[in-house]
Amino acid sequence: MAEQWLALVFPALAAELWNLDGCLPGVWIADSRQRVWQMDRGAESRGVQLGMSAAQARALAPELRAEQRDLERECNLLDRCAQILYAWGPQVVALQEWPHVLAVELQGNQYWRTAPQALLQAIHEFAGVHLRVHLGLAPTPLAAALLAWQGENAELHCCPAQQSFQDCWQGISLQFFPAKSTLLVRWQSLGLYSCGDCLRLDRRERALRFGPEWESFFDRLRGDRPDPRSAWPVQEEFFVSFPLLQEVSDWQGLRFPLHRAFQELRLRLRQRASTHWELLLQGRDTQYRELLQSRSPLNSAELFLQLWQERLLRRPWNFAARQLQLRALDAENWAGEQGDFWEQNLAREQRQLLDRWRARLGSDSIYRVQVRADHRPESAWQPVSPEAQDAISPLDPRPRPLWLLPKATPVSLLPVSASSDLERIEGGWWDGHDLSRDYFRWRRADGAQCWVFRDRRSGEYFLHGYFA
Numbered sequence: 001m002a003e004q005w006l007a008l009v010f011p012a013l014a015a016e017l018w019n020l021d022g023c024l025p026g027v028w029i030a031d032s033r034q035r036v037w038q039m040d041r042g043a044e045s046r047g048v049q050l051g052m053s054a055a056q057a058r059a060l061a062p063e064l065r066a067e068q069r070d071l072e073r074e075c076n077l078l079d080r081c082a083q084i085l086y087a088w089g090p091q092v093v094a095l096q097e098w099p100h101v102l103a104v105e106l107q108g109n110q111y112w113r114t115a116p117q118a119l120l121q122a123i124h125e126f127a128g129v130h131l132r133v134h135l136g137l138a139p140t141p142l143a144a145a146l147l148a149w150q151g152e153n154a155e156l157h158c159c160p161a162q163q164s165f166q167d168c169w170q171g172i173s174l175q176f177f178p179a180k181s182t183l184l185v186r187w188q189s190l191g192l193y194s195c196g197d198c199l200r201l202d203r204r205e206r207a208l209r210f211g212p213e214w215e216s217f218f219d220r221l222r223g224d225r226p227d228p229r230s231a232w233p234v235q236e237e238f239f240v241s242f243p244l245l246q247e248v249s250d251w252q253g254l255r256f257p258l259h260r261a262f263q264e265l266r267l268r269l270r271q272r273a274s275t276h277w278e279l280l281l282q283g284r285d286t287q288y289r290e291l292l293q294s295r296s297p298l299n300s301a302e303l304f305l306q307l308w309q310e311r312l313l314r315r316p317w318n319f320a321a322r323q324l325q326l327r328a329l330d331a332e333n334w335a336g337e338q339g340d341f342w343e344q345n346l347a348r349e350q351r352q353l354l355d356r357w358r359a360r361l362g363s364d365s366i367y368r369v370q371v372r373a374d375h376r377p378e379s380a381w382q383p384v385s386p387e388a389q390d391a392i393s394p395l396d397p398r399p400r401p402l403w404l405l406p407k408a409t410p411v412s413l414l415p416v417s418a419s420s421d422l423e424r425i426e427g428g429w430w431d432g433h434d435l436s437r438d439y440f441r442w443r444r445a446d447g448a449q450c451w452v453f454r455d456r457r458s459g460e461y462f463l464h465g466y467f468a
Helices: 013-019 041-045 054-060 071-085 110-114 116-127 141-150 165-171 181-189 195-199 203-210 212-222 251-269 301-314 341-361
Strands: 005-009 027-030 036-039 065-067 092-094 101-105 134-138 156-158 239-248 276-282 287-293 321-329 368-371 381-384 403-411 423-427 435-443 449-455 461-466
Touching (some): 005 141, 013 036, 013 065, 013 071, 071 092, 071 116, 071 239, 071 251, 110 116, 116 251, 134 165, 141 156, 251 321, 301 341
Parallel strands (some): 027 065
Antiparallel strands (some): 005 101, 027 036, 239 321, 276 287, 276 321, 368 381, 423 435
């Protein structure tokens, strides 16, 4: 049977999700009997042990945080991990025998066979520094989970290449089985420490001693009996939503969760990217929604945070946010940039500069000027977006001033130059701004080269621009 299931075990997720940013000295969680059930690395380093009474843990390390389980946050984090796994496998399931265990089917995945490190790297990036995850690879979900329980953090535990699965699974320790503590102690008292030890007993004897449900468990573990499981629901849209560990009212507090949300979406998108992003912050009774648009797909977390910082400092929210949602809109296939090295870097820097200007000043404030086919000087240009294609410039040998005044200024009566220097411009009847003017150059007393026209209908003179 070919290897096809990758299991992810989060041994301390309930405690570690309270300290994903590493701001607390340590966190531990007690069970219904007031015994330490889970703890993060900070609690471990201060001597707290699993099974220790809550009173002992508080006396040993009073600076640690004792929290209650938050099932909604635990499910939310598992859901975000499952959506990332769906980028590599057709089915993701939760193994209800243990808390916080997922498995993804990899059979027939060509990308996994050719580049397995890509998936492992994505899992490590999702887990980060403060979330431990154990990995196991086996032909069945149960075997993969048990191998993962026996492995070290962030290391893939699988059967050795020179050993068959039938030989490998028999060495799995019984101490990781999802059994009550009384049954685990009973197995040890009988000298049963591995799956192979149990198999040496008669099948009927095992069923009478330990219960028929464990025979079904062994059969599903070996793959001798089908193990159908409900698939984890798939999100059709690319978004990440999770409650914040603490209320956030400024950019510094939002930076870490926004960075994590972007990294998770980037892992889900894989070979796709987006130029449109939507951020939603939810407070107690109000919400804040903002859009961000970039010229090129965003794959750099540093640039992503820079653009959002500019946008949010210009349009801040005025309440304490409790929930964050980041959505990637209009995701498209993207294979990266190709081209000359220097030209590619220059074009990328130009796009990033425009994106930062837009985030800081607003999209309507960033534009470039383009010529327009119109004889009237004040209507011969138009603002366009930086992405607009260049229009074909009309061929006109007559010079135009570099400085055109926003509105023509009346001047006193001037001597008109020779008729050969005059330029008559008439038009505008089609949009209600009809005009008839005679333009000519005039050197002012201070030496400035002015562009002046006489209104043929009123006979008045106006200054309209300056030549360099």
